[in-house]
Amino acid sequence: MTMSSETAAAHETSHRVPYVRIYWILVAALLVSLFLAFMEHHMLAAALIFAVALVKAGLVAGYYMHLKFEPRFVVLVPGFFADERIHADPVFASTYRELFSVDHRFNWKPPSSYQLHVYELIPRSASRNDGSGANVSVR
């Protein structure tokens, strides 16, 4: 559904990334930072060189490591950023709820199709509570 289309999109997009063009941008950025090292103003040079390094790292992480095409919670894994915009995002929110929700882990009830499927294999006499079907003891 949403999740699978997200994954599929990640794969689709990764095929159209202009890897070689990004490589030349990275090499140009390397030359720029070497050039900046000769600047008179040391502090400004340091700041600019750091900015260039950030851009290079962003390009590698975004395009070569496909971070730009991953669902946002993968971006969250290295702890890059966390704010409520992510929780407002419907795709992330659904994934997040499914992954970390307390309800999901402790108050989980099998859907009716599962009952029909799995629990019907156990004779009704073996179950302690054959009314609901949700609270079947498996022995």
Added chain:
Amino acid sequence: VSAAVPSAETTATLPAPAGHGAAATALAAAPHVDEERAATSVPTGRLGIWWFLASEIVIFGGLITCYVLFRIRHPEWGKLAAHTLTPAGAVNTFVLLTSSLCMVLAHEAVSRGNLRLASQAMMQTIFCGFVFMGIKAFEYGHEVAQGFTPVAGLFWSFYYAMTGLHALHVLGGMFAILAVRKAVARGQHVRRVEIVGIYWHFVDIVWIFLFPLLYLASRG
């Protein structure tokens, strides 16, 4: 009461796990692609490598932050940094960027089904790794010959700790790529090309930060 055996009809009513239908169809069309396991919306292997990289960020992040704080406190370290071989460091940056390109082209070749090209690109990545390690070894020799050993001072301790830990990661990456390449040449585990590539690009990113910090920041 007799136990009901699930018929074909009841099986059909089971909700299909999200995403597996489309993925299965795609895999049937491309028989060389091995099966994808995905416990979340991201394939498990890829999510795993990102968790691993999160721990790597903590290691390198701590070391780099510590160095930057010391470096701000000690402007005289600029004179020491001037003894590092900037041209060698620049060439090594270029070599690692090139290796990253080779690795990502290997991934692209796999997604197009060209395992032969992918295998070649991975060998080129490993070759770049050898070149990087060779230049690094030359640099270490040059510095130690001048008396700049790991115990020559705090700057050199940081220098060897940061570049040494990074070089170990390059070495580990080369072995990992070699192992994946071996499997890919047999047509197995082709999804691991992207995973090992993500690791390799991370090692590249670490160097992108180490190079300006240890080589370019050579003035007061």
